[in-house]
Amino acid sequence: MRWCWDCGANLISKRLRFVSILLFAFLLDAHLPSGICSASQKSGAEKPAALKVLTSFYPVTIMALNVTRDVPGVAVTSLVSQATGCLHDYALTSADMKKIAGARLLITNGLGMESFLDRVAAQSPSLQVVRLSEGIRSLTDPHTGQANPHLWVSLSGAMAQVKNLGAAMEAADPSHAAQYRKNTGEYLARLETLREKFLAALRPYKGTKIITLHEAFPYFAEEFGFVVAGVIQREPGSAPSAKELAETIDLVKNSGVREIWIEPQYPAGSAETIARETGARILVLDPAVTGPEDPDAYLRIMEKNLETLKTVLETP
Numbered sequence: 001m002r003w004c005w006d007c008g009a010n011l012i013s014k015r016l017r018f019v020s021i022l023l024f025a026f027l028l029d030a031h032l033p034s035g036i037c038s039a040s041q042k043s044g045a046e047k048p049a050a051l052k053v054l055t056s057f058y059p060v061t062i063m064a065l066n067v068t069r070d071v072p073g074v075a076v077t078s079l080v081s082q083a084t085g086c087l088h089d090y091a092l093t094s095a096d097m098k099k100i101a102g103a104r105l106l107i108t109n110g111l112g113m114e115s116f117l118d119r120v121a122a123q124s125p126s127l128q129v130v131r132l133s134e135g136i137r138s139l140t141d142p143h144t145g146q147a148n149p150h151l152w153v154s155l156s157g158a159m160a161q162v163k164n165l166g167a168a169m170e171a172a173d174p175s176h177a178a179q180y181r182k183n184t185g186e187y188l189a190r191l192e193t194l195r196e197k198f199l200a201a202l203r204p205y206k207g208t209k210i211i212t213l214h215e216a217f218p219y220f221a222e223e224f225g226f227v228v229a230g231v232i233q234r235e236p237g238s239a240p241s242a243k244e245l246a247e248t249i250d251l252v253k254n255s256g257v258r259e260i261w262i263e264p265q266y267p268a269g270s271a272e273t274i275a276r277e278t279g280a281r282i283l284v285l286d287p288a289v290t291g292p293e294d295p296d297a298y299l300r301i302m303e304k305n306l307e308t309l310k311t312v313l314e315t316p
Helices: 005-031 039-044 058-067 094-101 117-123 155-172 174-205 218-224 242-255 269-278 297-313
Strands: 051-055 074-078 105-108 128-131 209-212 227-231 259-262 281-284
Touching: 051 058, 058 074, 058 105, 058 155, 058 174, 058 297, 094 117, 105 155, 117 128, 128 155, 155 174, 155 218, 174 218, 174 297, 209 242, 218 227, 227 242, 242 269, 259 269, 269 281, 281 297
Parallel strands: 051 074, 051 105, 105 128, 209 227, 209 259, 259 281
Antiparallel strands: none
């Protein structure tokens, strides 16, 4: 057999290149830091799953944003739109159910606010439902005989719920318990500072009788010494009958009520009629059921409520 110098040279050259590539790959892998992977390894690596926290509606969302602030791997999502308001008769949508399917925790207010919880529990048995009203003294709605769910409208009520939320997050994610505890303590300190400010400013008006648009303010009234003499409409969006309106007008005239508290989320027609007939003043106070998804939003809303109260109450 004759040796082909050109073919042999090409064959040797190819083998040398192949061996060189293998040697380079071996040396590169040996010198890579332990925390670095190749591109193919990265694409196959699993990232730590985020702790998906679902909140039922706006005030609960704001609490959760504060308690989970800067905790790695935690994602907070509101179940319903921030513009929905109270959930008295809210019906879950298919989009809501998709959100629920991907969550590990559902943070709720409780006390009957989330009427859809039975359906959620039936369809998502692995979902952990946290009720922030657990263990907190509640007031009874005199019209329905049921617990009034609007705890967060009182600063003390909001603080009690934040404590419950902090404890729930520590239990669900113990590896970050210290951060949850720190966040909870810092937010509670800010809420307490604002509560003291309210107490000082509203102390001169203790015992003032008020009429409210619906049952959102009893906890707030109790905390700061106001007396709810009547309710114009018992549920948001349900206008009182002519008879109920006449009775409320008589109540205002006979009891000396001068203030009607209404909410910006609902029509003010009934309140305006009563004010016109009695000379009572209307105060627009926000129960913090809608707003921007901002951790400081609840504090700003309550600060504005205090300014509204001071402006009206200080006027003879």
